Amino acid sequence: MTGASAGGxxxxxxxxxxDVYVSNVVVVLSAACLFICYxxxxxISVAIIGMAEDLGWDKTTQGRxxxxxxxxxxxxxxxxxxxxxxxxxxxxxxxxxxGWCTMSLLTPWAAATSVNVLVCCRMMLGFFEGxxxxxxxxxxxxxxxxxxxxxxxxxxxxxxxxTIFAFVASGMLVEQWGWxxxxxxxxxxxxxxLAAWTLFARPFAAPRGQQSARSxxxxxxxxxxxxxSAIASSLLEHQQQQPFQQxxxxxxxxxxxxxxxxxxxxxxxxxxxxTPIYVAxxxxxxxxxxxLAWLPSYLHDRAGSSNGGAAGSHSHAALVLPYLGMxxxxxxxxxxxxxxxxxxxxxxxxxxxxxxxxxxxxxxxxLIFVMLPGGNLQYLTFCLALSTVGLTPSSHEANKLEVxxxxxxxLLQGLSNTLAAFSGMLGxxxxxxxxxxxxxxxxxxxxxxxxxxxxxxxxxxxxxxxxVF
Numbered sequence: 001m002t003g004a005s006a007g008g009x010x011x012x013x014x015x016x017x018x019d020v021y022v023s024n025v026v027v028v029l030s031a032a033c034l035f036i037c038y039x040x041x042x043x044i045s046v047a048i049i050g051m052a053e054d055l056g057w058d059k060t061t062q063g064r065x066x067x068x069x070x071x072x073x074x075x076x077x078x079x080x081x082x083x084x085x086x087x088x089x090x091x092x093x094x095x096x097x098x099g100w101c102t103m104s105l106l107t108p109w110a111a112a113t114s115v116n117v118l119v120c121c122r123m124m125l126g127f128f129e130g131x132x133x134x135x136x137x138x139x140x141x142x143x144x145x146x147x148x149x150x151x152x153x154x155x156x157x158x159x160x161x162x163t164i165f166a167f168v169a170s171g172m173l174v175e176q177w178g179w180x181x182x183x184x185x186x187x188x189x190x191x192x193x194l195a196a197w198t199l200f201a202r203p204f205a206a207p208r209g210q211q212s213a214r215s216x217x218x219x220x221x222x223x224x225x226x227x228x229s230a231i232a233s234s235l236l237e238h239q240q241q242q243p244f245q246q247x248x249x250x251x252x253x254x255x256x257x258x259x260x261x262x263x264x265x266x267x268x269x270x271x272x273x274x275t276p277i278y279v280a281x282x283x284x285x286x287x288x289x290x291x292l293a294w295l296p297s298y299l300h301d302r303a304g305s306s307n308g309g310a311a312g313s314h315s316h317a318a319l320v321l322p323y324l325g326m327x328x329x330x331x332x333x334x335x336x337x338x339x340x341x342x343x344x345x346x347x348x349x350x351x352x353x354x355x356x357x358x359x360x361x362x363x364x365x366x367l368i369f370v371m372l373p374g375g376n377l378q379y380l381t382f383c384l385a386l387s388t389v390g391l392t393p394s395s396h397e398a399n400k401l402e403v404x405x406x407x408x409x410x411l412l413q414g415l416s417n418t419l420a421a422f423s424g425m426l427g428x429x430x431x432x433x434x435x436x437x438x439x440x441x442x443x444x445x446x447x448x449x450x451x452x453x454x455x456x457x458x459x460x461x462x463x464x465x466x467x468v469f
Contacts, residue, residue: 025200026140027140027151027154027155028154029193029196029197029200030136030140030155030158031154031155031156031157031158032158032193032196033093033097033132033136033158033193033197034132034133034136034155034156034158034159034162035158035159035161035162035165036097036162036186036189036190036193037100037129037132037158037159037162038158038159038162038163038166039162039165039166039169039186039189040100040101040103040104040125040129040186040187040190041069041125041129041166041292042162042163042166042167042170042292043104043166043170043182043183043186044065044066044107044122044182044183045066045167045170045292045293045294045295045296045297046166046167046170046171046174046182046296046319047170047174047179047180047182047183048062048065048066048179048296048297049179049296049297049300050174050178050179051111051179054179055111057115058436059297059432059435059436060429060432060433060436061115062297062432063293063428063429063431063432063433064115064119064429064432065115065118065119065122066122066293066294066428066432067293067424067425067428067429068118068119068120068122068123068126069122069123069125069126069129069424070126070289070421070422070423070424070425070428071123071126071425072122072123072124072125072126072127072128072129072130073126073127073129073130073417073421073424074126074130074418074421074422074425075126075127075130076126076127076128076130076131077130077133077134077414077415077417077418077421078265078411078414078415078418080092080096080130080131080134080135080414081134081138081260081410081411081413081414081415082260082411082414084131084134084135084138084410085138085260085407085410085411089135089136089138089410090197092131092135093131093132093135093197094194094197094198095131096128096129096130096131096132096135097128097190097193097194097197098190098194099124099127099128100125100128100129100190101187101190101191101194102187103121103122103124103125103128104125104183104184104186104187104190105183105184105187105188106121107121107122107125107183108179108180108183108184126421130417130421133413133414133417134410134411134413134414134417135410136155137400137401137409137410137412137413138409138410138413140152140155140401140409149334149335149337149338149341149394149398150334150335150338152334152393152394152397152398152401153330153331153333153334153335153393153394154334156330156393156397157327157330157331160323160324160326160327160330160390161327163292163323164319164320164323164324164327166182166186167296167316167319167320167323168316168319168320169182169185170182171296171316171319172316173185260411264408264411265411265415267469268404268408268411268412268415268469269415271403271468271469273403273464273466273468274403274404274412274416275462276396276399276458276459276462276463276464277396277399277400277403277412277416277459277463278415278416278419278420279455279458279459280355280359280392280395280396280455280458280459280463281396281397281416281417281419281420282419282420282422282423283359283423283451283452283454283455283458284359284389284392284396284420284455285420285421285423285424285427286423286424286426286427286448286451287362287389287427287448287451287452288389289423289424289427289428290427290428290431290444290448291386291448293428293431294428294431294432294441294444295319295322296319298441299318299319301441318379321379321383322382322383322385322386322387323386325383325384325386325387325390326386326387326389326390327390328387328390329387329388329389329390329391330390330391330393330394331390333354333358333390333391333393333394334393334394334398336394337350337351337354337394337398346465347402347465348463348464348465348466350394350465351394351395351396351398351399351402351463351464351465352395352459352460352461352463353460354391354392354394354395355391355392355395355396355455355456355459355460355463356456356457356459356460357388357391358388358389358390358391358392358394358395358456359389359392359452359453359455359456359459359460360452360453360456360457360460361385361388361391362385362386362388362389362449362452363385363449363450363451363452363453363455363456364449364453365381365382365384365385365388366382366385366445366446366448366449366452367446367449368381369381369382369385369445370442370445370446370449389452395459395463396459396463399463399465400412400413400416402465402466402467403464403465403466403467403468403469404467404468404469405467405469408469431444434447
């Protein structure tokens with residue numbers, strides 16, 4: 001895999017300058033995609049405070065609305081992974097962005113109509129946004145091994161910056177023009193990205209392989225049939241315990257996007273080497289989705305009970321600080337991880353170290369945050385806890401580019417994201433239920449701390465960076 005990937009990077013496009021330019025464009029546009037993705041996902045977390053006041057929603061109803069996104073998100077991951085492999089990430093992703101742009105623009109109307117209509121709208125938004133990560137990871141799968149942590153870090157910066165921008169801009173838009181404004185503004189923003197993607201992504205967005213985009217787009221149905229026979233033979237070899245390197249070599253030489261079967265998906269799900277990735281991703285997502293949905297409401301409630309706290313006096317700053325810290329740690333951590341690997345530190349050791357430090361540090365700091373009485377020091381501890389999570393993309397996220405060959409990276413991400421999305425379906429309404437039962441947020445933060453610590457122990461002792469498929 002290393003040689004094939006390096007070859008594609010170094011010599012696949014008619015010159016080093018051209019290859020570097022194309023690589024940078026891919027990464028920047030991919031980061032921008034996740035930026036707009038999170039803008040459209042997060043804006044309702046701020047807007048729902050005004051929506052609930054105007055429309056009379058309790059916390060349980062809000063939890064149902066916020067959790068609906070993940071029902072659609074779960075449903076699309078594997079489907080869009082397969083479509084990206086067959087038809088190319090550019091086409092599939094452009095269609096998806098147009099879909100979630102439409103859902104964003106329709107949200108004010110849906111909310112005014114009924115809760116059920118809004119829930120359906122949010123489910124469709126989640127369905128279309130489920131395309132983003134599998135398609136982006138499919139593109140990054142062919143990147144040079146020495147740049148994978150950096151590329152993952154850069155792309156995930158779109159998540160952090162998008163979250164920060166959405167929190168701040170949504171708050172300002174709501175204050176100026178009401179809760180409908182963020183959905184309209186971010187829907188129009190999606191159209192700008194779509195124009196840039198259409199203009200500049202054409203040279204490099206194609207079905208997976210080492211050949212040029214033009215040659216891949218010219219594949220015929222006969223090519224697909226031949227590839228199907230080849231992959232069936234390859235799966236049979238696996239059942240006969242042939243070396244994994246033979247499978248990898250075959251995948252690198254195939255000229256068409258590999259077809260997907262139930263046997264292939266089952267194998268990827270059940271591979272022990274992938275289990276630490278799935279567990280870490282699920283645990284990370286539980287905390288991440290819960291906080292994305294409820295952090296603005298927590299700070300709103302905190303402001304109501306304490307006018308002297310940092311969050312009460314500066315709500316925008318309080319929302320931004322944890323994610324600014326996370327973005328900064330992510331930027332440093334991704335470069336540090338690649339630097340350690342370049343210095344000869346074993347790749348598996350680096351992944352385990354960053355997973356244990358990121359999840360473990362966040363878990364310990366979250367427990368301290370819960371035990372502190374309140375005030376600025378308490379919220380600073382919370383910010384430090386989330387900042388520490390910025391180390392984790394250099395663990396389980398970068399790990400996805402290593403345990404399988406590039407042809408299956410997008411599918412692995414789709415499977416992992418599907419499993420992780422269940423945490424949003426469960427975690428967001430569970431958070432509402434815990435709040436209704438206790439009339440406080442403490443139980444939710446204790447649960448998040450426990451989940452972080454479990455992820456640190458599991459991933460930190462079981463992860464591997466050895467390619468197995």
